[in-house]
Amino acid sequence: GYKDGSVLYSRIIDVIKFARKFICVENITWTQSFAKLTWSRISDLVITHFLSEAVPDEASKLIGFQDVIRSTTEFENTLRGMMFISPDRKDGKLTQFVDDVEVHFAVRKRNEILVKARYILVQYDYKNPLASDDHGDSVVDLLFQPEKCFISKSALQLMKLVHGALKDACLSSARVAKEFCYAARDALLLYKAIVPVQLEKQLNSISPVAAIIHNDFYHLSQEILGLAFEYRADFPSGQQKLVVFVDLAPIFSQMADGILRRQIQLAAANLSEAIDGADGFQNTHQSQHCESAKFSIEQVVFILEKIHIMWESVLPRSIYRRSMFHVLGPVFSRITKDMLLIDDMAAEETLQLQGLIHLALENLSSLFLSLVENDDDEKFLDHHTWVQLDESIPSLKKFRKLAELLDMSLKSITAAWESGELANCGFTSSEMRNFIKAIFADSPLRKECLGWIVATPA
Known part of the structure; x- marks a missing residue:
């Protein structure tokens, strides 16, 4: 492939320079007419055969896609300087495409995370969580206390999803990191919105399930406080404050209480x-x-x-x-x-x-x-x-x-x-x-x- 596209764009510029010099004989009006005839087709081909294939399918590759965005922006700016496309960015078809790709990727990933979170919370069977033979991994260390507690598999899987989203955010551009961060936050809020309502009957009677849900909220409140320490330093510049979910920690702690x-x-x-x-x-x-x-x-x-x-x-x-x-x-x-x-x-x-x-x-x-x-x-x-x-x-x-x-x-x-x-x-x-x-x-x-x-x- 063309990696960041710089080689492809350089060749296209060489062709356009040749056409401007030998076909349009350096005439600006002729150059602009030539552009009207060819630019739409050129940009469509670039999108189809290069940009569409360069769209990342996972967050770890988004940093690499930043190079594509940069080279594409530089390419169109060069064409503006040559008066090949209009200076008002109306013809910035390639830049618009790469910008939209990043936004669409971010929103899609955010929705995927929330769908997974909801599935985890709705599908988990709380009826007899202690009966499972493999509940050993549900006994977790508390982050700010030298103690252990039993939490549900759903809380365990939810935190795994949250950590995954924030790790992806650390590998992403600022815009995508923001969406991953909001997704992690929303996934946590889904637990608060779904579980107490779903288990209202158990919470209004003396039950082991109620004790486990208390632990879930208590554990999550501590984990939330730890997220800033764990990820803030690796977050994209200017986005560090997003990973500080300190406002959620007391809410979860109060729910546990x-x-x-x-x-x-x-x-x-x-x-x-x-x-x-x-x-x-x-x-x-x-x-x-x-x-x-x-x-x-x-x-x-x-x-x-x-x-x-x-x-x-x-x-x-x-x-x-x-x-x-x-x-x-x-x-x-x-x-x-x-x-x-x-x-x-x-x-x-x-x-x-x-x-x-x-x-x-x-x-x-x-x-x-x-x-x-x-x-x-x-x-x-x-x-x-x-x-x-x-x-x-x-x-x-x-x-x-x-x-x-x-x-x-x-x-x-x-x-x-x-x-x-x-x-x-x-x-x-x-x-x-x-x-x-x-x-x-x-x-x-x-x-x-x-x-x-x-x-x-x-």
């Missing part, structure tokens, strides 16, 4: 409903009420374990822990509050309530262990583990202490209050007075102990 917040709210609502079934944990000395209270605790444990298994395998560890703390805190706080509001407890009731607390704690041991940093191969709930948990979930400390209080003597309870131990666990003076009145019959000792509690500030 919103999805996770919704999951936590749904979990809280389910847990609250389960606790409601205990009817305030009153009258547990009666078998019917005792069974209801026990079933309520078992339901709470079931829901928490379900969330534990679902979230731990998917969410980044720091987000998993933080989310579980948000869920667990109100649970222990609510159960403790309900038990402390009981205004009269028989001796058998205190034992039943203590048993319910122990039931919850024992059945949640695997969940508790998943929330602490423990380097031991054989994990168990030791003192250090409980200290970590109590610091992260203050209401758990109070919940555990309540189990002890239900089996303590009046003097021991009073001494624990005076020492500040109970206040450190979150108990208030009012709660302790009501608790003592509910468990211990009226007596001079009870009156005296209540007086000490009132007199001793928390």
Whole structure:
């Protein structure tokens, strides 16, 4: 071929110079008449046999096509200087063709990228993403955190498409790079537009899919921030600011937060409903009420374990822990509050309530262990583990202490209050007075102990 066309154009110019000198005898009017007769045919032949074949079919070849554009522009400018074509660019048929080719290539590539992005997002099966045997490559490193998380194949493929578009942009002219950049941006926005609507049902229920979509948005928000660092230096001059998608990063981050917040709210609502079934944990000395209270605790444990298994395998560890703390805190706080509001407890009731607390704690041991940093191969709930948990979930400390209080003597309870131990666990003076009145019959000792509690500030 003619590569950039300079050799072809040089030969055509030599022919035209010969015609101008020996046929038109340097007469401008004759030269222009000769041009009117021949230029349309010459330009058509150049387009058909050279320019059309030189049109690139991929971005990596567009830089080479810039040489064709330059030589074509120089060719027509030379012809203008020779008065062979009009100086007002009306006859710039070849330049118009090469300019249009670049625009059409850019727009076509942009549309191709968006079609691929939409296909990826619409066709991906989100129903059971964890069941696939080849989901190992879906566990990715977060860009700005030393953690991993599970993302969907669609997010993985989408980022591959975005990276491909930006790599092509780095090899393209400024005009084409702009289109590739817009295509990458639009592909990301397609995820935000399509996936939440497509998976609305799953996002409005506690599901592993919702956790994965949270991860997708979270991962994409970090990847978006990294694009500028990765590609800006290689972008065509004057286009570097286009690759900085910083305005998209907070949008995706907020979407991730919103999805996770919704999951936590749904979990809280389910847990609250389960606790409601205990009817305030009153009258547990009666078998019917005792069974209801026990079933309520078992339901709470079931829901928490379900969330534990679902979230731990998917969410980044720091987000998993933080989310579980948000869920667990109100649970222990609510159960403790309900038990402390009981205004009269028989001796058998205190034992039943203590048993319910122990039931919850024992059945949640695997969940508790998943929330602490423990380097031991054989994990168990030791003192250090409980200290970590109590610091992260203050209401758990109070919940555990309540189990002890239900089996303590009046003097021991009073001494624990005076020492500040109970206040450190979150108990208030009012709660302790009501608790003592509910468990211990009226007596001079009870009156005296209540007086000490009132007199001793928390």
